[in-house]
Amino acid sequence: MTSFTIFGNGNMGSAIASVVAAGGSSVEHIDSSSTGATVNGDVVVLAVPYPALKDITAQYGEQLAGKIVVDITNPLNFETFDSLVVPSDSSAAAELASALPSSKVLKAFNTNFAATLGSKTVGQNQTTVLIAGDDADAKNTLADAVKAGGVDAVDAGSLARARELEAIGFLQLTLAAGENIQWTSGFALVR
Template identity: 65%
Template structure:
């Protein structure tokens, strides 16, 4: 059985941790504040940032600007692991553009910085509320995952098998660009009160 390390215990990190636990997957939550990690669920292993990672799959449940710190702190440890980038690299000063080049993505940048890791893009098109409920409207929440390593995708999918969400393969890591554009659109719609933070896009 695979295990998961989640760096970050905010709304997204907590929701992802609970999904993995529901699937029977062991979860380590890594934070700078141990009490925040333990508050996610008593069943998680709470670890301070900088301490060793235990998971085969490492989910970076952090804002895009924090990825550099993760690479600097854990770069060597991430080699040989599946690393999941959930970020949407928005320009939060304008909320009107992505801050990565048009032919790239945050996930592609992360893959270049971690050549020994298998980088996946996932969860960036989901809001925490739809992960927590397992539904978008009256259909199951879909987690789209992009990446170049088929085995990494299989391991990732298995870690959530039996939880409330379904995982769908969205293609190669090049598709992360489109996933980030979709995440960007969803965020701007919610921020503009065209939709709510408890809804999202559904795959029928």
């Protein structure tokens, strides 16, 4: 059984918790009002807005050493909703990995909506979590927990692929915000 600590208990944090708990993993939540909390999970999911990553790494960086840290953020410019706010040759996950050099940083869940994690489907297809990262064991740990919870998982490559995952997340969010797709839909991987 894998233990998870999830920062954030909004729609995404709750949906991810539901999936991994359904597979037998234990879950604890840390929210923005939890100061000085202890991070007990082997896998730490940062289900928070992109700007919150800086405060989390500053406050909990030492506790995250040696842990699998999952970045689900989409670093959008929420004022204009027309661009990502990280350099074109980088990603939020790459920035997080630089801030947490002793952690095994993964990018995952940013191309999923909470509703599709909850229903475990996108249209007629099983919901798929794309996982990018440089540590194969960390990716397998997350994939196994997700699959045990009834959602598919696919290795999307190295952490360098986080940039493309963030671009897909950005496109999906802008389509939903523009009411071109529903928040209960999204991109599906058909294999």
